[in-house]
Amino acid sequence: MAPSSSLFSLLLFALLLGTARAEDPYHFHTWDVKYATLSPLGTPQKIITINDQFPGPRLNGTSNNNIVVNVFNHLDEPLLFTWNGIQQRKNSWQEGLPGTNCPIPPGTNVTYKFQVKDQIGSYYYYPSTSLHRAAGGYGPITVHSRELIPVPYDFPEAEHTVLVGDWYTKPLPDLTKLLDSGRSLGRPEGVLINGKGGKIESNPNPKEEPMFTMLPGKTYRYRFCNVGMKNSINVRFQKHSMKLVEVEGSHTVQNIYDSLDVHLGQCYAVLVTADQEPGDYYLIASTRFTKEAVASRALVRYDGGKAPAPAEIPEAPVGWAWSLNQFRSQRWNLTASAARPNPQGSYHYGKINITRTIKIVNSAGAVDGKLRYAINGVSHVNPETPLKLAEYFRVADKVFKYNLIKDDPGEVGETMTMAPDVVNATFRDFIEIIFENREKSVQTWHLSGYSFFSVAIEPGKWTPAKRSNYNLLDAVSRNTIQVYPGCWAAVMLTMDNAGMWNLRAGSTERAYLGQQLYFSVLSPELSLRDEYNLPDDQLLCGIVKDMPRTKLYTI
Template sequence: MPLNLAVAASICSLFCSLFAIVSAEDPYRFFNWNVTYGDIYPLGVRQRGILINWQFPGPDIHSVTNDNLIINVFNSLDEPFLLSWNGIQNRRNSFEDGVYGTTCPIPPGKNFTYILQVKDQIGSFYYFPSLAFHKAAGGFGGIRILSRPRIPVPFPDPAGDYTVLIGDWYKSNHTDLRAHLDKGKKLPLPDGILINGRGSGAAFNVEQGKTYRLRISNVGLQNSLNFRIQNHKMKLVEVEGTHTLQTTYSSLDVHVGQSYSVLVTADQPARDYYIVVSSRFTSTVLTTTGILHYSNSAGPVSGPIPGGPTVQIDWSLNQARSIRSNLTASGPRPNPQGSYHYGLINTTKTIRLSSSAGQVNGKQRYAINSVSFIPADTPLKLADYFKIGGVFRIGSISDNPTGGGIYQDTAVMGADYRAFIEIVFQNDEDIIQSYHLNGYQFWVVGMDGGQWTSASRNQYNLRDAVARVTVQVYPKSWSAIYIALDNVGMWNLRSESWARQYLGQQFYLRVYTASTSLRDEYPIPKNARLCGKFNVALLIYARSVYKWNLKLTPARGLILFY
């Protein structure tokens, strides 16, 4: 371990448990990560990838419900860096969310310690780099949150538990892709698909007669993917933190940003079988294969690669509707206003969101309700907390489509703490969309083709809809979700198509309360980095009010020291 990383780790070990505002009785898990560039060859050509502890993909995070995760990240890149946590809700503390609207970037040669708690969560998720199109270079890895001991899980312990990261990939370095977008151009089609960082040959070992859990996450940049295993069925058991009805599928659509857990039993004759991942809703179908390898295999893979669906929207829509919550399973789940019966709670507001694409000043941009997001010079949560003016304006994005042309702004929508709201995603474009809301799990109550109207509520599932963190919206279609706004903070709502997110298809939802109680929101962490418009006056204020020792780092903002 490099000396500076070792020093940072010792500082973290000494101080994190003293200053993190978390429940003292919950366990701590410590991680020390060094983020570097390195040569990778996922599609057979040399690329400059982003490695974590010299791994591509990065190491898995294994945890248990309510664990405190202390993740010390040292940035050895030549540019600022941030990690975000796709699915970890981090209750009452959006400062650690790891997107630029909430967290100052880690400067080159510096470190930052994320203090997270997987409070009341289970399930399969992933982490990824959120800045500067770094996601196209790697830096992602799996997150698994197991149930606490003695909490029953609705299936026997599997013989093995595998992380399966799938995603589309380009042969070009992320810097070239970013420059392409910065010039106002659209990205071409990806060059291939990866399984756990490999364009082909990823292998998963099984023993005949045993059952295994596969945690499948689509960590790609834009394409929905279909996952299947030759001659094997998959039993769906969990979706992004929700135990599901245990429906069996021969193949499964995994839309960009989404995660699924399936059980696969090695019940076929002992040989090797194809694992196949292919693109969906694309004119050119990209396909890659891995191997399910039986320990007593009598031979290599054989026969044709099993085909899957390609452009069939109705097939995918019907599959999505078949995914339901397991209401008899124990474990954490959303709990608005003290009730699991989300369908019996009156919504207090409906927000309708519509995407669009177009040119602004001769460059390609993407928007939600006509607003194409542009980052501010200061993280929005930081500006909100310290009441720094001129950074953003609440209400800078409408809660209904405007029908107007695209314009640029730092889009922030206000919302009330403890409200129970409906969000309708209307997709009038010819491509599939995928949306994620940080800090929350929500119920997907309905989806269908055409235009949403108030009459569409008649077909909502108000009993056992799946609660998850990412929802797809099919072409010329709509999807509707219910959310209990029980997590105060500034939360990023974005397209999971990463070029569209990078060029403006995102905004921030400010869930606000006037309360200063720690029960509602934690104060800014004592190890938070400060940047942008955080000036000397605020430095003096923070020192006097919070009794912090702060150090000004020229051109790189401020960092707080204990």
Template sequence: MAAAFLSLALFALAAAASLAGADDPYRYYTWTVTYGPITPLGATHPPQQGILINGQFPGPRIDCVTNDNLLVTVVNLLDEPFLLTWNGIKQRKNSWQDGVAGTNCPIPPGANYTYKFQAKDQIGTFVYFPSLALHRAAGGFGALNVYQRPAIPVPYPPPAADFTLLVGDWYNSSSHAQLRRTLDSGAGSLPPPAALLINGAQRPSGSPFVGQPGKTYLFRVSNVGLRASVNVRVQGHALRLVEVEGTHPVQNVYASLDVHAGQSLAFLVTLNQPAMDYAVVASTRFTPQELTAVATLHYAGATAAAPGPLPAPPPAQAPASYVWSVNQARSFRWNLTASAARPNPQGSFHYGAIRRSRTILLASSAPVLAGRRRCAVNGVSFVVPDTPLKLADNYNIADVIEWDSVPLRPDGGAAPRAGTPVVRLDLHEFVEVVFQNTESEMQSWHLDGYDFWVVGYGNGQWTEMQRQTYNLVDAQARHTVQVYPNGWSAILVSLDNQGMWNLRSAIWDRQYLGQQLYLRVWTPEQSFSNEYSIPTNAILCGKAVGLPH
């Protein structure tokens, strides 16, 4: 009997170790979050109050390998609660670490929290950023690059090195609190941005991107701004697209690439031109005033800059600007022969042949509620509750969640309202989601915990007839999709990741004003193979204070 008990105990320990990813490496980080003066607009402008991580703006870069376990201890020395979210990291079975207000209690001032998650089955370019209180407008963001294991080849020769570009719009305000007060006043949206930044500066000093003639380099680009789409190009060089948000696309060659709010991609550049310094240019898209930031690609040994003007941007005037952009987006195709983060063909999943379980049509709007401008999804503007939705669901706390309270299609007859909607979905459903943009500005949508297939873009009102235009063979997989003005974008998503997941606008003032909701993907079968339990270090707040872990 004792031997049998010992065998069972050893089996249980082995199972627990397997669940914890004991065979995969662990990487430990301690990050202290503080305010500090920054001058991203240059020395001629007064310093702004930035959010620094370990004294850095932008924050430290994480380089890891797929399946690594990451433990990031965040020490909050701000004067208000703080959270980080890991944009694009799928958090398999682990929405407890998602770092948004619907899943996590914020880290109080003077306290700390350790995020524990695995970069599982992912290779690519990702970012982290603050998710609360418009902190993102002050910094706190950084790069998270996931590399392949030796056993998993990527579909291109190893580059000589890779360069990270965090590109985003920036505002001329003394602090994020000033921008937040603008939105809280209900007067309107954010003012126009003052500048575009690359890695925290309009013109990064020195030569941050140094390469050897004849070598090929990987450029990782992420749009970390609040709302503006950007276009990226390299003077005199072609861009070979090789990664889109953790997936391998067909390797088309472009003169420039659009990267919309919340999106990431990577391209190869071969240094095959005369040895000079060349401009790496980013500029805003679809904005009244085009803003530009310039970095330098330095050929080792070069002593002069390349002559001539900076490379021209794509068409800037509507509708030509949108036509150009949507045509490029449609040219992004999934590489069906490449390995994924696991050593198996990523195209083996024939998504176009799977029956849809339901269709969700989500229309944006900007209603006025109680005298203040808000943003809404199908007429419901999300209000962050004091008790995170994930905790309320875990502890069966009443009067927090409004289950299925947002219509799954726009209801033109209903008055807009505020609420905390959560859509209940079953694990392993296969869902069509259509994002309908009813407004004249560019929009962008992100789904935590998932990749999805972007099967179509179109103008005007979506109808079921539009399915005839879908790409059901090799549509690009990604986690954030742009939606063009007065148009629609359609995605297909396999709900294989149990948890409470945020579906939100990646236009950050719209997210702050309520253009978001949550999807609860669930099964009654309780198993660690579906979802992990609440972490023992979880912070409890709201109505969950004092409850047992």
């Protein structure tokens, strides 16, 4: 018997309602974090592993997927992980930094829950507490486009994740002691590619196993991330060119490069076609802008190929002017679809009025005879109570003061103030940040919670007249920016993501010794549409440890 029209309508409504409320897919991960003795550069070291892996397992998903990571801390000290480049929309509770989260005590576990909302691209994670980054614990994050959103190139045969970075062989306690005593870490001993250091030799090693394989005639996507601590890295293949297709979540104009500079914290995706004679070839990764470059290699083998790798090793470019020109050649692909938010029509960012300009000037100096780094004269220190928790529980005045730095610091000397550095930002303001590098080394900056438009890098000092040189059409939307010696860089963004967000130097040494700050972006209406409430299972510590939990935000 056929159902009545009213019953049929009710059933149809229930079906549609259930479909509308269906959540995006979940991916569950369990991590056991512990030390293992490994020898990535030939010297036995204590390395932080995840599920006995170094680098750690890949977090792989699709735009809008929900990621759940249950972290068991088997180390002998507190631990946090941060997700470099994942924007954590409305959810700085999951950022995993000392300014937002209480660390996971030894012998306990904490579950991170976040959504890769409106994102695609190449990212990575790493431990953010103490100097744990120097002992490993990092791994890749890849976010793919949904099937309904076309990718502006043919889908590759396969993809390879390549985590490159400089590496120290000194034990972690020794490195920490160096910084705490007011000294620099010095030069790294080598470069790792996916946790391995292969020396550059004139003759191929016939027993060397390939790190990557390719089928003749096929095209592969290589995702490069610089997970190092101090140096920019140049990557290049023997006999093969690279087609750039993505920078930190943005499809790019598909330029061809013989080599790429990947600065600290940055990620790039390229296409490489196996169009040479079948055999072995090397991928080379070497430090840039150093007096003596250190390098490593990884073997790439054509499936079925027998020929040894060529003896000739391609050289890295020289000087930062070449690198600056490479930055200028990188453009946003405006014809490509992508999973990305569009606050205030920010695809047309060049037509939005700037409401605030903040100039960031890095400096180095000494406090009580010990090396420190600063932003606009303030060297950040992490208080016992995370900044976000202090703000949420309305006890911020007992933990930190807002706006210790000036938007335009003028001339910055070596005098520094050591304090928690928190800048108030107005929700949904469209701001301009100018990074001035008055030092002799290349600097890199990362902003969590956001992508910004990298509109210019130029030599000299910035003035408002320099805006006439901005790329206001197709600057790449990304989350890191490099600044060459004696240069400035300009980025633009809408502060539409409520929460507590970290701006930090890409150099681990500099960030550890104070070159970072936090932007506090508050929802004026205390609305759940803008920010999530404190999670029920969030760890509490410091002065808020025993305070009753409240729901600050409402519909």
